[in-house]
Amino acid sequence: MSAENLAVADEQVTREVATLFPRCLELRYTNDLDLFGQVFDPGAHLYGLNDGDVVVWPASHYRQILTERQSPKSLGAQRKDEFLHIDVASDTRPLPR
Numbered sequence: 001m002s003a004e005n006l007a008v009a010d011e012q013v014t015r016e017v018a019t020l021f022p023r024c025l026e027l028r029y030t031n032d033l034d035l036f037g038q039v040f041d042p043g044a045h046l047y048g049l050n051d052g053d054v055v056v057w058p059a060s061h062y063r064q065i066l067t068e069r070q071s072p073k074s075l076g077a078q079r080k081d082e083f084l085h086i087d088v089a090s091d092t093r094p095l096p097r
Helices: 003-030 033-039 059-068
Strands: 045-050 053-058 086-088 094-096
Touching: 003 033, 033 059, 045 059, 053 059
Parallel strands: none
Antiparallel strands: 045 053, 086 094
16 A cells, blocks of 8 residues: 555544544443444454453443443543544554544
């Protein structure tokens, strides 16, 4: 793939993530499971840290967690979202920050 084609692909991924990321933040804040299918592909996996350990959860596990927990919104948690940058590791691995 040429440098020009890579730049176009990066721009497309960036636009798609910029549209999707606010829905992801809304889902995490409200636990509105109607948003879940708009945010996560059924085959998606979430990677993160839990008490210093790396965890890998299938989307279905994360959905269950959201089902069982109180949402930050319902607990009166303050919300301050910032969307700073997207690193595009590949056309299937954007990393919003």
